[in-house]
Amino acid sequence: MLPASMTEMWATVGSTLASVMFVWAIVRQYCPPDLRTFFEAYTQRLTSYFNPNIQISFPEHTVDRFNRSEAFITVETYLSANATKSAKRLKAEMGKDSSNIVLSMDEYERVTDEFRGIKIRWASTKATTETQPISFLPPPGKRFYKLTFHKKHRETITKSYLDHVLKEGKEIRVRNRQRKLYTNCPTEKWPSYKQRMWSSIVFEHPAKFETIAMEPEKKQEIIDDLLTFSKSKDFYAKIGKAWKRGYLLHGPPGTGKSSMIAAMANLLNYDIYDLELTAVKDNTELRKLLIETTGKSIIVIEDIDCSLDLTGQRKKNAEKSSDEEEKPNEKIAKKLAKEEDSSSKVTLSGLLNFIDGLWSSCGGERLIVFTTNYVEKLDPALIRRGRMDKHIELSYCGFEAFKVLARNYLNLEMHPMFDAIQRLMGETKITPADVAENLMPKSSLDDADKCLSKLIQALEEAKELEAAKKKDEDVKENDPTLKDPVVDKDTENPQ
Template sequence: MTFRDVFTHLGSILASLMFLWAVFQQYFPYQLRSSIEKYSQRFVSFVYPYIQITFTEFTGERLMRSEAYSAIETYLSSISSTQAKRLKADIVKNSNQSLVLSMDDHEEVADEFNGVKLWWASGKNVAKTQSFSFYPITDEKRYYKLTFHKRHRDLIIGPYLSHVIKEGKEIKVRNRQRKLYTNNGSMWSHVVFEHPATFETLALDPEKKREIIEDLIIFSKAEEFYSRIGRAWKRGYLLYGPPGTGKSTMIAAMANLLGYDLYDLELTAVKDNTELRKLLIETSSKSIIVIEDIDCSLDLTGQRRKKMEREEGGDKKDPKQKIPQEETKPSQVTLSGLLNFIDGLWSACGGEKLIVFTTNHVENLDPALIRKGRMDKHVELSYCSFEAFKVLARNYLKLESHHLFDPIQRLFAETKMTPADVAEHLMPKMASGDPEACLESLVRGLELSKMKAEDEEKPERITRVRKSEEELPVTGKNRAND
């Protein structure tokens, strides 16, 4: 028998089966067909040892895209790139514009979990819908189908699917385009977050830098710990120090280290505590909520102090204190509302959040605002040290050592200069970018800063000497002169 004869014989068999199926559908009663199909499925399931689970792309009558489908799609992207023969490519709009591959429709890939092998297949159902236009509209419903042996049901339905969903969400977060949000009243708007700051380029003492990095990484992996001790998964940071010491740069470095979004909260634009709560609810997990210059945002920090002074009958006004809030600012956000924002019941919404305050004058802040449990870690960013200068020299001039480093080190021990001022001196002023000229500029700047500090200290020293002389006991010689 030739191949043509075999093919002809097979074709006639298939035609006969199709004819019998058509007769069955046409002439057999519906109840009989339903019973036959039900028992045939039971027979097949008894013989066929595999279980199949289908995850459709849309749920709720196509109103929402399924989170499970999206997580599975992301999880399978790495497996698909190595196994599938037909792939789909897409650009993820993150800072690196990454190319992500996923398996095309009707492809299958294998996966393994705890020594158990299973299979994922992608599919698509296409149905034509009625339309009054010239071209028919098709309704595409994509899905993923998971197939595994029935003896592994508990392992796959429990731990494996949880692992797939969790890993898929984490990959999606790593690949997402991170955003910088700001508020206009009770609404957030955003731009793409592209700040290049990292802890490697941050001008900070190496030991303090290492301590902060370790603290951040431990926090980002402590979900189970926070759940076990019954605390919301959040942590407060207070960054304080003179202007130009790198507080905003550190916040950007923290966001880049952890891969978090940034929410820059402008308190003066918030009408009241209700709007503040609404803004908090709309923040996502894996984010940093920042309130810069908290002592200047609203007159919250001195309210209790002023109330205490009024109760004690103190009529004396402190010129350093701000004008009362109601006379200058329309916002009705209160200290109580802000404290609830930080660690009240609503602060647990979303989870995995850092709340960062910055200030130039930590002494002006209300102790209730910065106590442990609200601002858990206090980080002082002070004037530039020699170790921080070496980081800046490496960043700006690509220098690890230079003969001018010794006088610069000596001058740093004798005077104060912020990292921002140091960076300005190290910024190449010419196209050639001569490193020695930049270092000489820094030496002159440090010497000038030292002279100014000494000049400012002279009147204070004279005043202290005179005051000391006035406080000396009157001697016999002085009495005789009198």
């Protein structure tokens, strides 16, 4: 039993707390927000006058956009590696290559750190919004890390400790960095809070230059060019150029253009931004997408000749539609207007400015890669040197490239059938994709001899097909009556 005086004291304390809470509830409900803010500000100022500690907050998101703050991410990385040993509540996530678990502080958790004998307290907090939507999901809020220390250590913390945290956090991020494959989101989804301009997945493509089917000299030339670029930050600054480089990969389908891009990313440890031009509304949105890309990245536009018509063909199509029907009814007019609004209005000028205009200097250490099957269709201004600095032709499979594929698929360095394959490859054309398909074992019974025999058969069939095609062309050339008729573009009738 508690003494009477103790019981009376607790009863008084309980009654006082209940009264304070009742008064506070009344104040929050009926007191004007401006007046509440005034009292809260002066209360905090009065409390801080007697509090010897200083606090520094690192919010998760920046003020002007929904992107995560680099400082917040770096602090989170630092704490996950250095301060989570003393934490009691942790969050677990998959680490690099999904091979290990990475632990970080859970919300509302506190840990301590030490720097030059100074005790520093970190806290992970979350400020929830007052008006929450009705949902089964956790309430939204602003996450931030709060750093607390005694005011007598202000100079040491602000000038030395924070630099130490940011430097070590960035080094840990580089070691644990996962390469990402990004794609641009449709423009109409950008205003959504949870939808960003780019969505991403972990990039796990296994392609390497060692597995690329290409002549060794040409392959080494590309590797040297890439490595030189990645180490040339000071050189680009010296000559007054943005730290970027353009690559044009061209050649027939199946010659390994996409695999080449993956090998580039794996060699340099760069992210890939796969830009779908047809999903970009106009040149302004294209520039916004460029701003949202990071350094150490490869911006890819595949099949650039098919992505958009950048030579004014849409205008011709619109003129043609108006000529066919000068007075369309209201339904057709609405349909045409809807199609015009939904279609991309990216122009050749906008794309050129994206590649090497003023906006291309926003950021550094970027590769811009175009791929095409028909390089002759591209505008010369798009692929000139200075925009696409290096043109790489990925052509049909040669014998040296075949030996790389034989080593990859069959673990063969030499074989008696290689002589026949070398002879046939000199007489006909076959893509690396077709060679790889024939070399790939389809069952446990397929050995090296069977796979090589299939390849020889495919080469012989390709040779016969080329010979038959050439014969038909010769016959048409010698007999004018067999030539294909010329079609009048206006009447679409053969002449």
